[in-house]
Amino acid sequence: MADKMLQGKVAVVGAGAKNLGGLISRTLGADGASIVVHYHSASTKTPADETVRAVEASGGKAFAMQGDLTKVEHVVKLFDETIKRYGRLDIAVNTVGKVLKKPFIETTEKDYDEMFAINAKAAYFFIQEAGKRMNEGGKIITILTSLLAAFTGLYSTYAGSKASVEHFTRAAAKEFGPRGISVTSVAPGPMDTPFFYPAESPEAVAYHKSQSMNGKLTDISDIVPIVKFLATDGWWITGQTIFANGGYTTR
Numbered sequence: 001m002a003d004k005m006l007q008g009k010v011a012v013v014g015a016g017a018k019n020l021g022g023l024i025s026r027t028l029g030a031d032g033a034s035i036v037v038h039y040h041s042a043s044t045k046t047p048a049d050e051t052v053r054a055v056e057a058s059g060g061k062a063f064a065m066q067g068d069l070t071k072v073e074h075v076v077k078l079f080d081e082t083i084k085r086y087g088r089l090d091i092a093v094n095t096v097g098k099v100l101k102k103p104f105i106e107t108t109e110k111d112y113d114e115m116f117a118i119n120a121k122a123a124y125f126f127i128q129e130a131g132k133r134m135n136e137g138g139k140i141i142t143i144l145t146s147l148l149a150a151f152t153g154l155y156s157t158y159a160g161s162k163a164s165v166e167h168f169t170r171a172a173a174k175e176f177g178p179r180g181i182s183v184t185s186v187a188p189g190p191m192d193t194p195f196f197y198p199a200e201s202p203e204a205v206a207y208h209k210s211q212s213m214n215g216k217l218t219d220i221s222d223i224v225p226i227v228k229f230l231a232t233d234g235w236w237i238t239g240q241t242i243f244a245n246g247g248y249t250t251r
């Protein structure tokens with residue numbers, strides 16, 4: 001059986017500075033993993049540094065590293081630096097994403113390329129680099145969206161680009177499985193973070209809330225225990241997408 005504890009493990013968290021990724025970094029760090037807090041925009045450096053300090057304050061180790069993960073060389077550098085600083089890799093969680101709510105016929109080539117670069121290409125090469133460096137018994141987890149189980153318009157490039165990662169997850173799970181590495185995805189419902197609101201009208205926010213069992217949006221604290229479980233005791237789950245959304249969508 002694989003070693004399932006976080007103590008002494010090394011975790012890279014893609015977009016691990018704030019919101020969902022920030023809480024994943026802090027939680028895995030507090031439980032004993034050494035954390036690489038990846039961040040993207042210059043404006044996210046402050047939350048990244050705060051997350052590093054929070055992990056250190058809880059007795060763990062962390063460092064922050066910037067990167068545009070749509071560029072493969074930045075993905076490679078992130079994992080190179082992880083091995084250089086910590087000497088190993090056990091867990092890789094990718095929370096990178098961008099949402100676009102736009103009618104099909106108004107979507108531009110630029111929109112399409114950007115959405116697929118952030119949600120699909122970055123995710124592909126994150127899984128690839130993690131798979132190259134990861135120790136036996138490692139875990140790779142990508143954050144997708146519960147819209148993958150929705151029959152709806154307006155999110156064609158968002159849900160479409162995230163959907164491809166389900167297949168990357170399955171393929172990588174098969175290929176890395178003989179090394180004891182599990183590869184999974186988690187698909188949250190609409191989450192109460194600044195990511196969600198700019199794309200939605202107040203009426204749409206009310207609708208999204210009304211579709212969950214308690215009339216609320218998904219909270220990041222609803223998702224983090226699932227990620228932690230997949231990174232530890234849930235190691236036998238592989239190749240799957242776990243929908244966690246309070247009943248918002250199902251399939």
Ligand SMILES: NC(=O)c1ccc[n+]([C@@H]2O[C@H](COP(=O)([O-])OP(=O)(O)OC[C@H]3O[C@@H](n4cnc5c(N)ncnc54)[C@H](OP(=O)(O)O)[C@@H]3O)[C@@H](O)[C@H]2O)c1
Pocket residue numbers: 015016017018019020021039040041042043044067068069070095096097098099118122143144145146187188189190191192193194195196
């Ligand atoms: N909030 C929701 O309603 C919801 C629902 C379901 C699923 N999700 C998914 O959950 C994940 C986390 O979302 P969140 O709500 O916690 O919001 P978030 O903090 O805004 O997460 C998105 C992250 O992606 C990063 N990013 C964007 N472009 C990037 C690039 N080119 N290279 C590297 N990183 C890049 C952003 O970094 P910067 O801000 O520094 O640019 C940001 O940290 C996302 O994958 C999202 O699709 C969100």
